[in-house]
Amino acid sequence: MPSDAVPGPLLEPIAFGQRMQVLRTRRGMSRTVLAGLVGKSVSWVKQVEGGQLQMPKLPMVLRIAEALRVRDLSELTGDQSRKVGLFTGPGHARLPQVRAAIDAYPFTSDQEAPTVAHLEARLVRAWQARHAAPDHREVVGALLPGLIRDAQLAVREAETGSARRAAQAALSQTYSLCQFFIAYQPDASLLWRVVERGMVAALESEDPHTLGVAAWLAAQAHRDSGPGHFEAADAVTLETLRYLEPLLPEASDDVRAIAGALRFEAGYTAARRGDAGEAWRYWDAACAVAERLPTAYFHPVTSFSQAIMGAHAVTIAVELHAGAESVRQVVAADATAIPSRPRKARHRIEEARGYQLDGQPEAALATLQKAYESAPETIRYNGYARRIVLEEAESKSPAQRRRAGELAVRLGMLAA
Incomplete structure (x- = not known):
């Protein structure tokens, strides 16, 4: 310096x-x-x-x-001797390779671009693998460098306007998968590069579903940046809904689902802002969309479905800091109906936050243990879970301290 x-x-x-x-x-x-x-x-x-x-x-x-x-x-x-990450988890071992693939600009290549159909099939398998894997960041991190390279190549070598738009859709969907891998890792600038590139590619694709997914992820990035960015989160959410709504009567289940997911995102941001009426109003609107989807439907990116609405209700109550209501929604929600391991783990963390708000730390830790069993790589990178574990490690109860300490070791927060 x-x-x-x-x-x-x-x-x-x-x-x-x-x-x-x-x-x-x-x-x-x-x-x-x-x-x-x-x-x-x-x-x-x-x-x-x-x-x-x-x-x-x-x-x-x-x-x-x-x-x-x-x-x-x-x-x-201010205590630099005890650095404890909260809302940024540890850097994953595959982060450098994913970062290198995102940052690369291969102007020339001796490889032939894969077909868009081939890319789409790989993306379907990648999302399926993510939902099935307890170590989902490891699984996705191994797939992303090749997907990024091939999707960029497909865009560059597209020979017609329609082929280029289809390739841009595949590229945007690849960046969406990237955002799930990068989230809560120690590289905020990389996350925002991915968010912006995903949105640009989605706009180029002119595909309603791709645009909806990119906007859903951009809204989350804005909201997680703090209260000063809530208006930006609302702007991208509501503008995208205005674009999608005229298309919904003739839309596919995927497009209707992303519209439902965006409605919930508006409610999520309202809950963060402390506006209970607006938060539950948007939750009701999202429920109305979910009820019109097939019972077994599960959106591959957002997890939007009938099965997820109970989990979403827990999140709204928790973000409103309503402890008793959070627990009531926990009891009403059916975690076993969520087919995705990382999404189920995320729901368990929200349940734990509800129990913590309601003054039930034993139930909070027990629920975090369930989250760990479902997907260790979800809880390891989640700031709320880490905060609860750290707080209970200072509990007056020896049993609570021991249980929290054991979980902290598993999460890599304390040395064994």
């Missing part, structure tokens, strides 16, 4: 409260919103930020970290 470089504000030895204020401001979050998310008063937040109150105990620190979407706990605490 040059000697005249100015260090960032979070690199200075500043107090916890100052760090909290900087991170809150960067997220575009008001004190009122943060106070509501962590269950404290606005004056409490102000006193912590102003240094009148000392750093709270670990459970509250973890709740603040969750609300602010802190990727590493040291960003908030």
Whole structure:
């Protein structure tokens, strides 16, 4: 670093409260919103930020970290000796190869491009493998470099407008698969390159289903960037729905399903914003779409289906921080009906969050264990799960501490 470089504000030895204020401001979050998310008063937040109150105990620190979407706990605490990743999981061993394939621009090639039908068949098998695999990132990470290369080649060698549009659809769908692999890994810029390239390819494809999937993933990326990006998430979601809705009467099940998934995404963002009425209104609208789909239908990318709506209800309640309602929805949902192992694990994590909100830490840890059994690579990269495990590792109950510690070791958060 040059000697005249100015260090960032979070690199200075500043107090916890100052760090909290900087991170809150960067997220575009008001004190009122943060106070509501962590269950404290606005004056409490102000006193912590102003240094009148000392750093709270670990459970509250973890709740603040969750609300602010802190990727590493040291960003908030300032303790660089104990770096604990929260919303960024460990870098997967296959991330360098996937990154290299995404970043490559092969202007020439001595290979013949595969047909679009061949690419589409490989993508179908890739999604099937992902849903069936407990180590889904390993499985997908092994497939992606070849898929990216071949889909790029198919676009470059397309000889007609229709062939090029079909190849762009396959390329966009490949980037969608990439986003599932890259999410929650320590390379945010790579994630956004994939999101943007996937959307550009989808627009070039002029295919409604491909456009819907790319928009669904872009909305998630915006929402996960924090409250300052909720409007961008809503914009892409609602604009895509306006485009799709006139097509729905004659649309395939896949197009109708992506429209339903987008309706739920609008509800998810509303729940993050704390707007319960809007969140449940969109959930009801998504349910209406799901009920018109075949009973056994399951969207290969979004998991949208009749079976997933119970899981979506749990997510809405949890994001609204409604503990009792979350548990009520947990009881009503049927996790066994979800055929995808990673999606079932994600649902189990949402269940655990509900139990934690309702003051049932034993049930939360037991449910996280079920998530681990379903798909270890889902829970290992999930910030909410990691936060619950860390919090329970400080429990007053020896049995809870032991159980949380064992799970932390399995997740790679603690040395064995």
